[in-house]
Amino acid sequence: MASPLLEKLHRPGPKRILALDGGGIRGVLTLGFLEKMEEILRKQHNNPDLLLCDYFDLIGGTSTGSIIAAGLAMGMSAAELKKAYFELGNIIFGKKKNMLNYLSKSEKYDAKPLTDALRSFYGDVVLGDQEKIKTGLCVVTKRADTFSTWPIINHPDGKYYEENKDFPLWQVVRASTAAPTYFLPLVLEVGPDEKGVFIDGGVSMANNPSLQLFLIATLKGFPFHWKMGPDDLLLASVGTGNLSKTYRNQNFSRTSLLTWAALLPEIFMHDTNHFNQLILQMMSNSPTAIRIDSEIGDLHHDSLNGQHALSYLRYNVDMNQHFLETLGLNYSVKEVIDLCAMDNAKNIAKLAEIGELSSEKLIAPDHFPEQFNLNRKAKDHILRITQSKKWDLPFEKVVKKEIPVQAVQINEPFEVETIEGILHAKAGDYLMRGVRGEYYAIDQDIFKQTYEKY
Secondary structure (H helix, E strand, O other), rough: OOOOOHHHHOOOOOOOOOEOOOOHHHHHHHHHEEEHHHHHHHOOOOOOOOHHHOOOEEEEOOOOHHHHHHHHOOOHHHHHHHHHHHHHHHHHOOOOHHHHHHHOOOOEEHHHHHHHHHHHHHHHOOOOOOOOOOOOOEEEEEOOOOOHHHHOOOOHHHHHHHHHHOOOOHHHHHHHHHOOOOOOOOEEEEEEEEEEEEOOOOOOOOOOHHHHHHHHHHOOOOOOOOOOOOOOEEEEEEEEEEOOOOHHHHHHHOOOOHHHHHHHHHHHHHHHHHHHHHHHHHHHHOOOOOOOOOOOOOOOOEOOOEEEOOEEEOOEEEHHHHHHHHHHOOOOHHHHHHHHHOOHOOOOHHHHOOOOOOHHHHOHHOOOOHHOOOOOOOOOOOOOOOOOOOOOOOOOOOOOOOOOOEEOOOOOOOEEEEOOOEEEOOOOOOEEEEOOOOOEEEEEEHHHHOOOOO
């Protein structure tokens, strides 16, 4: 008998994905959006106890987003996670090493408080616990020794599920949060006589894991195989704030190596967000689409092969004076830049307020349409026959009825326009006219084996 988790992942009907960005302490911004999302969904479902793990079929995150994603997948509410986040943030980023230690040992913080906090937070839950983890979960990690991005999933049919299912959840999340220069890498046994060196999943194109999660949900190599379409797949993505700052040219002529080191994570995060946003807006029906740049706009008139592959929502905060003023908040440029630090625990309360106010401004109930409501009756399941699978069904041998069609042999190369496209025929092949007057071509050898004069 299939577990409730496996039944949920394979249940027919629309599917919903939640993707959570990395961003250090700025993850508390995310929780403001998640609280608002939870409030809207509870009203829509007339259920004050509804949790995001009930609504979303797959929740994934990178780095700080993985901490939140794992908590949500275990059945925590956004409010519970926010309370815990305040405590975790102060523990994890509470005390820096002195400068001499930092420069000599390369990491800014002792990893022990982070490890102890995660171990306490998730307890003895393992990745393959199909009772305590109530929905699909993906933790995005990065292997430093192979340069490969590793999305670790809890789907029981996954290719590497058996090898990964006994990983303690805290350890999987720790692997995703081992940010270079902030914490030491984590070494995990990933196979017989093989160890992997893991660093923060944000050191990849999946710091914003939206596109990665879309691929996991739809590609044949992964076990989900969810149907694409704007009424079949909803992806909600939440960021940790976007630093909207333009630097003057002359600033870079005096930029030190340490300043560059501090800038690079923000530059990488900006690029991965931009790439994800561009691709997903092009592929989707999105009520939250933004202007990508002055050349391509918001991609409203673009699509992938004339069709939309999903419905897509993206929520993020532009961390600049102008946007914050629209929320009624007045910060100087210096204060805004300080708020964007990924490791300043003193900013937690301010960031939480920005997340709450932004969610009121940016999230609307109609972003979560009726076709994705849990109470909506699912469409009847339709059997889909694929060419790549051998179908073990009780086939019987049959023969065609005699259906009179017309044929003429053409002694020169010719082409036939059909609704499937252009058929190319060689000299000597037959032009056929079917019972409805439609034309098609048949190879002369096949014609001789199949047809006889009527």
